[in-house]
Amino acid sequence: MQAEKLVVIGQGYVGLPLAVRGVEAGFDVVGIDLDTSRIKRLSAGESFIEDISSTRLAAALATGRYLPTTDYGDARDFDVCVISVPTPLRDGAPDLSYVEQAGIALAPHIRPGCTVILESTTYPGTTEELLCPLLMQGSGLRSPEDFHVGYSPERIDPGNSIWRLENTPKVVSGIDAMALAKVDAFYRRIVDRTVTVDSTRVAELTKLIENTYRQVNIALVNELTVLAHQLDVNVWQAIDAAATKPFGFMAFRPGPGVGGHCLPIDPCYLSWQVKRTLNRQFRFVELASDINHSMPQHVANRIMAGLNQRGRSMKDAQLLLLGLAYKKNTGDMRDSPAVDVAAELAKLGARIRAVEPYAELGHIPPGVTLVNLTEKEVRTADAVVVVTDHDTLDYDLVTDSASYVFDTRNRCTGPNVERL
Ligand SMILES: NC(=O)c1ccc[n+]([C@@H]2O[C@H](COP(=O)([O-])OP(=O)(O)OC[C@H]3O[C@@H](n4cnc5c(N)ncnc54)[C@H](O)[C@@H]3O)[C@@H](O)[C@H]2O)c1
Incomplete structure (x- = not known):
């Protein structure tokens, strides 16, 4: 047949x-x-x-x-x-x-x-x-x-x-x-x-609910992270502790922003339609989008403050970014917040090298030099920034050899590590 x-x-x-x-x-x-x-x-x-x-x-x-x-x-x-x-x-x-x-x-x-x-x-x-x-x-x-x-x-x-x-x-x-x-x-x-x-409308909305839910919850923990830093509370530990509640809580983790084809874009489809059809704002989506978009700049400011505390200026600092993809263990750089983090740091005068084991060469952001993760690269950097925490990267090498690690993913521990 x-x-x-x-x-x-x-x-x-x-x-x-x-x-x-x-x-x-x-x-x-x-x-x-x-x-x-x-x-x-x-x-x-x-x-x-x-x-x-x-x-x-x-x-x-x-x-x-x-x-x-x-x-x-x-x-x-x-x-x-x-x-x-x-x-x-x-x-x-x-x-x-x-x-x-x-x-x-x-x-x-x-x-x-x-x-x-x-x-x-x-x-x-x-x-x-x-x-x-x-x-x-x-x-x-x-x-x-x-x-x-x-x-x-x-x-x-x-x-x-x-x-x-x-x-x-x-x-x-x-x-x-x-x-x-x-x-x-x-x-x-x-x-x-x-x-x-x-109906097809219900199925279309189902997808947008799923991604809007993620976008909003990530924005919630991102804003909380900015505030918790100022309050001097470890937000990562608080989220892990809250996640032990067996009902009524789902853990989302902070990060340098959201990326990829879905999260930054899909909720906008919904807010666009609400505006067009009802002439109303979808306030949650707009607020979430605003907060998530502000994260790359927040990361750059935190690194600048960290360098300052160590008697270094951002201008001409040598920074090593770990991970450029929007998602760990993939090479997908579509709308990656790493690209925005690199751009913010470059605007402040930093020289940027990056490790991205999954990258396709054509997709590396302009002004960023792609390098392998070696002890020499880590030692030479004024700051190593964990942007995307691919499982294949050697984080022990990073914490053992770096003078200063800024970790946006809570992947590293040690006296030289500062978390987002
Ligand atoms: N990537 C994801 O994780 C994901 C998850 C869920 C939903 N989606 C949705 O699925 C859809 C596709 O996303 P994707 O990630 O596969 O995109 P993609 O860019 O990886 O692939 C789309 C492909 O379509 C091709 N294409 C464009 N116009 C075409 C045409 N007229 N005829 C034939 N081929 C054409 C492009 O060349 C490209 O290879 C999007 O609407 C996206 O939002 C993606």
Whole structure:
């Protein structure tokens, strides 16, 4: 029997794991991406995403059921298509142009009975009001009568080896009951557990609640950290102690800011829609965003004060930053607060070297020299700053050899260590 055909549009952090999982679940998979260099690397069996090893990718290619391509023509006769393209902000407003382009290019390949699912993060209403009309217009068919449309938010957590795509419950929705049944049946082949909700709007909002909750709680501990420092209380220990309460408390940890594609951006989708539709402010989101954005400058000021206490000035100080990615154990530098910390320090006249074991060379911030973590580098630095606490870094070497460590992640201990 012919395998069902799955098309995944966008072969990035979300689309590639889904495509590989689709092959493993028995689908014929076409992975479409407009980035020719990504498609070349994927066709050669070279993965650029930590969660998918090149061995796993090679195994998918070896089945003959995974085709990475730039050509939308390869989508013909598909049964299910998942769209996982970027949804960034442009001048503070959602930029859905990638979703629109993908919908327009896919529409001519839609045929009766097929299912199209949006996974890109977006504001409630996008699937029904934006994507579905584009698909109908380009295909000449109608939904829900002729083909099925749904939304399922992605919960992928890059670098998390415990909660992976297949064992994280997946929220699923459709624009009518039949679409929901189709979307649910598809994901039951991909993940262990699905959670159905009544409408695509609810599913779209679910994703935004998850990320807004994180953004707000991180802002809460970040503000608390700034205040606790002035009150001379160890906030890290207080959070750990509070986390021993078995109910009613979930621990969030402070840091130099928030980064990546989701946290700084997704809550803005919600506040943008609230403003546009209700002409009201989503005050929690705006306050949280403000606090988190102020953290890089706070970190730079704290380091300047620390150097001052040691009789050093920030001007011409040699600083060694550990970790540039927004998230530990990954190389993802999208909207990383480390880039803002480096920029703030450079503005104050510091010379910056950085250790980032996962970095792709093209992504290093301007003015930052990439170096290996060696005793000599640590000794020469006026301050070593732990920005992203990758597990592979040797923190004993740092605390043994540094004159001054500023630790934004509570990773190091010792008389020469100052915590955020
Ligand atoms: N990365 C995460 O951890 C994460 C988690 C949950 C949700 N999301 C959401 O999933 C969506 C995708 O994010 P991502 O991290 O995979 O992005 P990504 O940048 O890693 O990948 C997106 C890919 O889509 C490709 N693309 C853009 N326009 C295209 C088009 N018209 N046709 C074909 N390919 C196209 C790009 O070349 C890129 O390779 C976003 O909406 C994001 O918010 C991401």
